[in-house]
Structure formats: C-alpha cells, structure tokens
Amino acid sequence: MFDKLVQAQQKAEEIKKRLDTISVSGEAEGGLIKVIATANKEIKSISIxxxxxxxAALEELEELLAVAINKALQQAENISQTEMQAATKDMLGGLGGMFGS
Structure with missing residues (x-):
C-alpha cells in the first residue's frame, strides 16, 4: 500500500513537471492582447x-487584459484537470488489484 502512495506522489510530480512545459494562451480584442501561461497557471508573458x-483607455486595457488572463488560466485548468483525471484513473486501476478486483 505504501508503494502505491509513493507511486501516486511520484506521478503527481511528473504531471506537475509536464504541465510546466505546456503553454496555453488567452487573447482579447482579436489578438491585440495576448497572454501566455503554463498549464500550471503561471503567467509567462503578456503582449499588447x-x-x-x-x-485604448487604461480602464479598457485593464478589462481586456483580465479577459485574456482568464482565458489562458481556464485553458490551463482544463489541461490540468485532464492530466489529473488520467493519473487518478491509472492509479485507481493499479489499486484495484490490491482488493482482489
């Protein structure tokens, strides 16, 4: 059982490292504002x-920047959830053998 927990922890670390290598983007105003982030939700760059x-008025720029950031972070969340679901499925499949399934 302890080995399975260690494997799960290692798998989570592998996923985190993989998510750091995946770039997502969000755009607003037809691409005039772009945000690049990792799938771990770390903003890497913003271009205007x-x-x-x-x-643009400052207020408009701030609103559109928030839109672009939120789009990038939503993509990151979707990828992160997909990765974690796949890992959980793999882990639960491996645990099934422990209970005679």
Missing part, C-alpha cells in the same frame, strides 16, 4: 499590440 496601447 502598440497600436492598441496608444488608442
């Missing part, structure tokens, strides 16, 4: 097209 920056 200079033409948009010069004509």
């Amino acid at each position: 097209d200079p033409t948009f920056h010069t004509v």
